[in-house]
Each structure stands twice: as C-alpha cells, then as structure tokens.
Amino acid sequence: MTDRLLIHLGDCKTGTTAIQNVLKQGAWSAEGLSWTYPVDPDRLHHCILASTLHKPKLKASRAPIWGRVNRRLAASDADLGILSGEWFEFVDPALMQRTLERFLPDLAPDARLIAYVRPHAERVLSSFQERTKLGQFKGSLDEFHDRVLGRGRFNYAPRLRRWREVFGDRYEVRPMIREVLKDGDVVHDFLDFATQGRPFTVDDGAGGGMQANESVSxxxxxxxxxxxxxxxxxxxxxxxxxxxxxxxxxxxxxxRLDAGLLERVRAAYLEDARILDAEFFGGGGAPGPMEAAFDRAAETALETxxxxxxxxxxxxxxxxxxxxxxxxxxxxxxxxxxxxxxxxxxxxxxxxxxxxxxxxxxxxx
Structure with a gap:
C-alpha cells in the first residue's frame, strides 16, 4: 500500500502540463524516496477524477474511476502517491474530502494538497488566449475581462478559503510567480513540496518547466x-x-494588456490580491507578491x-x-x-x- 498521498489541484494555466510531463515520464528522483503516479496509459493527468466530481454526466462513473486509482495505490509499496489534475480547480472541497474518505480511506487522513494561482492580470491574458485558441470566445480582451468579472472566476480568495477550511494546514497554495518559485521554476517548486525539502534531480529536457504550453502570438x-x-x-x-x-x-x-484595461483589472482584483498576500503568502507591510504583480504588468503594458x-x-x-x-x-x-x-x-x-x-x-x- 502506498504510504502517503499528494494531490496537485492546478489551477489551470499554472504550469500543470510541465509538472505532469515530468511525472508521467518518471523523469525525477529523490534519494530514499519511492513514488508512483497512477495514471491511465493514454492520459497525462487525473482530470477525469475531477470531472466525476463536477460534471453531472460523469457522476455515475465516480465509483469505478476512483476505485481504479485506489487499487493502483493499494498495489504499490511506494512512499508517495501523486495525483495531478488542474480541473480540481472546479471541485467543491467538501465533496473532495468526502470522496477521499470514501474511495481512499487509508490515505485520506494525511493527504496533502497543493495548488498554484497565477496573478490576476496574467490569468486574464492566459485565459483569454485559451478560450480564443479553442474557439470558445470570439470577443475582445476587454469583453472577456467583463465576462469573467461578472462571474467572479478570478476572485481567488473565497475559493482558496474554502479549501483551507476543509483541509487546514494540509492544503498549500503558492503564487505562480517566477521570483517566488524554487529555482524560478514550477516543476522544481512542486517537487520541493512533494519531497518536503529533500534533494531531488530532474532529467534534462523533461517537462518544459515554465515554458510548457507557451502562449501563442x-x-x-x-x-x-x-x-x-x-x-x-x-x-x-x-x-x-x-x-x-x-x-x-x-x-x-x-x-499584452493595454494600460487602460490593466487599470480596470487592477481595480477589480486588487482587494483579492491583498487578501491572498495577507492570508496565504505571508504578506507584511510591503505589497505582497500578488499585489506587486500588477506593477510588473504595468512595466510591459501597451498604450493601445x-x-x-x-x-x-x-x-x-x-x-x-x-x-x-x-x-x-x-x-x-x-x-x-x-x-x-x-x-x-x-x-x-x-x-x-x-x-x-x-x-x-x-x-x-
């Protein structure tokens, strides 16, 4: 039976593909630590697990899909089992806890969870690109900002607070900011958390680091x-x-954002950024990383x-x-x-x- 469980929750657009490539390829190691990544052969991630928790059409598949993961973890004698799926961003944390207790009862009590959040201005840009790329949004960047603002999608604090309320200090959230991440890389940062600070190595060229799933022009x-x-x-x-x-x-x-839109984004999300810095990222008197990200965005903002x-x-x-x-x-x-x-x-x-x-x-x- 796998000894401990770690669940990578996303968010979307935070280097998840890079992390999952390294895990899928088995392209890292830490001395004295064995690990398993029980993913289907034709999949890179565990988003299907998350889908059974937030897509009504897949609710009936919850037991067989989670049961299959349980059997794989039970059959392994690894020190650490890892699950990774960015679609957990859309899951209710209370339902997540009940699901872990039901289908992974031996691992649920001590399971650790980690999520990354991208600064607000960057998230608006990256999500607009994604919707445009997939043909899901055909309006302007300004219109996209108005749409997501109306739905509260990028106000992170309420959602992160719910996860913290359910899982306590077993839930970790980190800002997707290069200067804050270990070695300036999300893969290294994730593995540092997974190994709890133990030295590790990553194969050269694996995953793609911060550049995986790079944005289009x-x-x-x-x-x-x-x-x-x-x-x-x-x-x-x-x-x-x-x-x-x-x-x-x-x-x-x-x-890039233009200066006018950046000011609108800042006005919309500044309070959320300050809450995250204060409650999750150890912010003190000076602006924390999420608030300071607005100033970095301003350095590259365009006039029009x-x-x-x-x-x-x-x-x-x-x-x-x-x-x-x-x-x-x-x-x-x-x-x-x-x-x-x-x-x-x-x-x-x-x-x-x-x-x-x-x-x-x-x-x-």
Missing part, C-alpha cells in the same frame, strides 16, 4: 480566430493547431489595445484558405463522431453522445 491568435469563425470545431482542433503554429517558430507579438482580428494580419486569399481548412476539419470531426456512434451501437452501448468531454476552463467562462 497575437498573429497566431488572429489565425486561430479565423479558423473558428465559420465553424464550431472541436476544442482539440484548436489545441493542435496552436501547437503546430508554435512549432513553426514564426515571429510574432506577445499578447492589440488587434487580434484576422483581417488585421491576413489578406483575403489567406483567409479563404483558412476557412477551407476549417471546412475540412469540421467534416473530419463529423465523420469521427459518426464512427464513434456506430462503434458504440455495435458494442450495444446505444447511439447517444457520451458525456463528460470538453475543457471546464473553457466552459466555466
């Missing part, structure tokens, strides 16, 4: 917006297209908003080619859906669409 965002404009494509199409654009190494402008409209960057011929690609992708996706329905019918599973897909980071906003 303004020009590439405009290209992706054109791709999604005439068709509602599966999220995976946008994700893969973004990776392909990044791999080309094309020069482009980094997405950037234009991510396709027409700004691409001529009519290129836009027609992008639309033609979207037609092909849409047709391929439809063919794949039909093939999956036929396969389910052949297996006696019915012809309905299987629930639980999609990205809650996109759905939430």
């Amino acid at each position: 303004v020009q590439d965002l405009a290209w992706l917006r054109a791709l999604h404009r005439t068709r509602q494509l599966p999220q995976q199409v946008g994700r893969r297209a973004a990776r392909a654009l990044q791999s080309c190494g094309r020069p482009g402008d980094k997405l 908003p950037q234009d991510v409209s396709p027409e700004r960057w691409y001529d009519a011929g290129e836009l027609r080619r992008i639309e033609a690609m979207a037609e092909v992708f849409a047709a391929d996706a439809a063919d794949l859906r039909r093939a999956k329905r036929q396969l389910r019918k052949a297996r006696g599973g019915g012809g309905g669409r299987k629930g639980g897909g999609g990205d809650p980071e996109a759905d939430a906003d």
Whole structure:
C-alpha cells in the first residue's frame, strides 16, 4: 500500500502540463524516496477524477474511476502517491474530502494538497488566449475581462478559503510567480513540496518547466480566430493547431494588456490580491507578491489595445484558405463522431453522445 498521498489541484494555466510531463515520464528522483503516479496509459493527468466530481454526466462513473486509482495505490509499496489534475480547480472541497474518505480511506487522513494561482492580470491574458485558441470566445480582451468579472472566476480568495477550511494546514497554495518559485521554476517548486525539502534531480529536457504550453502570438491568435469563425470545431482542433503554429517558430507579438484595461483589472482584483498576500503568502507591510504583480504588468503594458482580428494580419486569399481548412476539419470531426456512434451501437452501448468531454476552463467562462 502506498504510504502517503499528494494531490496537485492546478489551477489551470499554472504550469500543470510541465509538472505532469515530468511525472508521467518518471523523469525525477529523490534519494530514499519511492513514488508512483497512477495514471491511465493514454492520459497525462487525473482530470477525469475531477470531472466525476463536477460534471453531472460523469457522476455515475465516480465509483469505478476512483476505485481504479485506489487499487493502483493499494498495489504499490511506494512512499508517495501523486495525483495531478488542474480541473480540481472546479471541485467543491467538501465533496473532495468526502470522496477521499470514501474511495481512499487509508490515505485520506494525511493527504496533502497543493495548488498554484497565477496573478490576476496574467490569468486574464492566459485565459483569454485559451478560450480564443479553442474557439470558445470570439470577443475582445476587454469583453472577456467583463465576462469573467461578472462571474467572479478570478476572485481567488473565497475559493482558496474554502479549501483551507476543509483541509487546514494540509492544503498549500503558492503564487505562480517566477521570483517566488524554487529555482524560478514550477516543476522544481512542486517537487520541493512533494519531497518536503529533500534533494531531488530532474532529467534534462523533461517537462518544459515554465515554458510548457507557451502562449501563442497575437498573429497566431488572429489565425486561430479565423479558423473558428465559420465553424464550431472541436476544442482539440484548436489545441493542435496552436501547437503546430508554435512549432513553426514564426515571429510574432506577445499578447499584452493595454494600460487602460490593466487599470480596470487592477481595480477589480486588487482587494483579492491583498487578501491572498495577507492570508496565504505571508504578506507584511510591503505589497505582497500578488499585489506587486500588477506593477510588473504595468512595466510591459501597451498604450493601445492589440488587434487580434484576422483581417488585421491576413489578406483575403489567406483567409479563404483558412476557412477551407476549417471546412475540412469540421467534416473530419463529423465523420469521427459518426464512427464513434456506430462503434458504440455495435458494442450495444446505444447511439447517444457520451458525456463528460470538453475543457471546464473553457466552459466555466
């Protein structure tokens, strides 16, 4: 039986892919510490566990999916078992506790949990990029800020307080700020927490550190917006297209807030940043890391908003080619859906669409 349990809760857009790559590859070690990462062979993370706790369509799958993880942890004699899934950000902590007590009763009492939060201005930018990349949001950056502000998504303090109330000092939250992280890297910071300060090594090139899942340029965002404009494509199409654009190494402008929008973001989230600094990050008299992040954002803020409209960057011929690609992708996706329905019918599973897909980071906003 695994001796101890550590759960990495996200948040989204905080280097989770880098951490999960290192864990999946088994690309780290610490002397005198054995560990296990009980993930399915075709998965990088445990987001499916979180999905059973916040997606109603997957509630019926909760027992078999969590039970499978329990069996894997029970079959291992590792010192440490690690679960990682950024979609735990969307889970009610009280339900999380009940689930651990039900399905992992031997490990639940001493389980430790860690989450990272990105500074507010950076989170607005990164989440806007993600929604645009996936075709889930087609408005401006200003409009996106208004939308998430109305839903309270990036007011962290109420959510983090609930986790702290349920799990007490077994719950750790850290700011996703390079200067604060161990060695300036989220992977090293996470492993330092996992090993409780014990020396560790990470294989060169594993994970990608702070650069994993790097953001796309303004020009590439405009290209992706054109791709999604005439068709509602599966999220995976946008994700893969973004990776392909990044791999080309094309020069482009980094997405930034303009000064006017930054002031609106600061006004909206300054109090939340101060609460986090005071209650979670040891803030004293001077501005803590989350409040100071607004000043760092101001150093790179632009005078005027950037234009991510396709027409700004691409001529009519290129836009027609992008639309033609979207037609092909849409047709391929439809063919794949039909093939999956036929396969389910052949297996006696019915012809309905299987629930639980999609990205809650996109759905939430």
